[in-house]
Every structure is written in C-alpha cells, then in structure tokens.
Amino acid sequence: DAGVIQSPRHEVTEMGQEVTLRCKPISGHDYLFWYRQTMMRGLELLIYFNNNVPIDDSGMPEDRFSAKMPNASFSTLKIQPSEPRDSAVYFCASSREGGLAKNIQYFGAGTRLSVL
Amino acid sequence: GNSVTQMEGPVTLSEEAFLTINCTYTATGYPSLFWYVQYPGEGLQLLLKATKADDKGSNKGFEATYRKETTSFHLEKGSVQVSDSAVYFCALSAGTYKYIFGTGTRLKVLA
Numbered sequence: 001d002a003g004v005i006q007s008p009r010h011e012v013t014e015m016g017q018e019v020t021l022r023c024k025p026i027s028g029h030d031y032l033f034w035y036r037q038t039m040m041r042g043l044e045l046l047i048y049f050n051n052n053v054p055i056d057d058s059g060m061p062e063d064r065f066s067a068k069m070p071n072a073s074f075s076t077l078k079i080q081p082s083e084p085r086d087s088a089v090y091f092c093a094s095s096r097e098g099g100l101a102k103n104i105q106y107f108g109a110g111t112r113l114s115v116l
Numbered sequence: 117g118n119s120v121t122q123m124e125g126p127v128t129l130s131e132e133a134f135l136t137i138n139c140t141y142t143a144t145g146y147p148s149l150f151w152y153v154q155y156p157g158e159g160l161q162l163l164l165k166a167t168k169a170d171d172k173g174s175n176k177g178f179e180a181t182y183r184k185e186t187t188s189f190h191l192e193k194g195s196v197q198v199s200d201s202a203v204y205f206c207a208l209s210a211g212t213y214k215y216i217f218g219t220g221t222r223l224k225v226l227a
Contacts, residue, residue: 004159031213033214042217042219042220043160043205043217043220045214045215048213048214050213056214091159091160093159093160095213097213103148103209103213104150104162104165105160105162105215106161106162107159107160107161108159109157109158109159110158110159
C-alpha cells in the first residue's frame with residue numbers, strides 16, 4: 001500500500017489567501033485524522049472522521065478552518081482566510097476499526113504551510 | 117480527563133548508551149498505549165504498542181512495559197545509535213479511536 005498521501009508537501013501563501021490541504025488515506029481505513037504540529041503547541045488534533053462523517057471537531061481553532069471528507073479516499077482541510085499564525089506542519093493520519101492493525105494510526109509525510 | 121506526561125527533552129546521549137524516556141498517563145478504564153517516532157522531515161510512525169496491563173511492546177531494540185500500578189509506559193533501549201536520533205511521542209487511546217499524545221521528547225545521539 002502507498003500509505004497516507006498528503007499534498008502539497010510545501011505551501012507558501014500570503015495572509016488572507018485560501019489554502020487547501022489534501023489527504024488520501026490508506027484504502028480500507030475507517031478513520032481519518034487531521035493534526036497540526038508547531039514548536040509552541042506541539043501536536044494538536046484538529047478533527048477526525050469515521051466512515052466519512054466528522055466525529056469530533058473540537059480541536060478546530062476557529063471558523064476559518066473547515067474540513068471535509070466527500071468519500072472514503074479523500075479529505076481536505078481548508079483555511080480561509082489564512083493568517084501567519086496558521087504556519088505549521090499539518091498531518092493527516094488514518095486507521096482501521098478492526099483486524100491486526102486495529103487502532104494504529106498511520107501518518108502522512110505532512111504539509112508544511114508558511115503564511116507570509 | 118485523559119492525559120499523557122512525558123519527560124522534557126532534549127535528551128543527549130553518546131552512541132551505545134542506555135536510553136530511558138519516561139511516560140506516565142491518566143485515563144479512565146483500560147487504555148491502549150503507544151510509542152511513536154518522528155524522524156526529521158517525516159510523519160510519525162508507530163514504534164511499539166501495548167494493549168493491556170503487563171504487556172511488553174518491542175521493536176528495533178526498543179521496549180516498553182504497560183504498568184497499570186504505576187500508570188507508566190517508559191521507553192527503553194539498551195544501546196542507542198546515531199540513527200535513533202528523533203522525536204519520540206507517547207500516546208494513549210481510551211474508549212475511542214482518538215489518541216492523546218504527549219508533548220514529545222527529542223533524542224540526540226552523538227557518535
């Protein structure tokens with residue numbers, strides 16, 4: 001399997017612009033997680049989905065952030081408008097409900113976002 | 117609520133030294149416990165896990181034992197290598213598929 005695939009790997013944008021991060025989870029996985037990592041705040045869970053349905057979005061910082069999962073093989077995290085304090089590495093992870101690898105989260109390589 | 121506490125880093129060791137990274141947790145019920153490793157410029161990857169008390173997880177020379185009486189899951193390795201330099205995260209999962217991560221401990225191994 002190709003693993004969790006995130007795009008783009010790097011994104012540089014200007015304050016006020018819309019940013020869309022993309023994630024393709026591992027095929028057959030039931031859960032998808034979006035995280036943000038910064039030096040100051042460490043690793044934060046933003047939102048997670050089960051079978052394409054958002055379960056917990058309590059970590060989404062504010063209304064500027066939104067996430068969707070239109071189908072089992074694709075999710076987006078959108079920031080509109082972006083601000084410099086959104087600069088971070090954003091990770092997507094996926095896991096499955098059953099089987100030997102039950103509840104093991106597999107992470108993508110991340111998207112490094114810089115908002116100027 | 118559930119939480120994970122890890123020792124502060126960075127930890128700097130010479131090659132072949134013994135490693136311990138402390139991790140303690142607070143959780144209701146019987147959580148599953150994990151150690152993840154993050155190499156520079158990469159995402160996190162599972163290092164080892166344990167799902168019940170007294171279980172020992174092991175991988176690549178690393179070990180951790182699930183101690184319910186002390187609510188701990190300390191990571192150990194007998195002889196570290198330069199290639200082990202990374203950030204190590206302790207995590208728990210209790211009742212849901214969501215993880216609670218610790219703050220991470222940076223390990224630097226010198227040749």
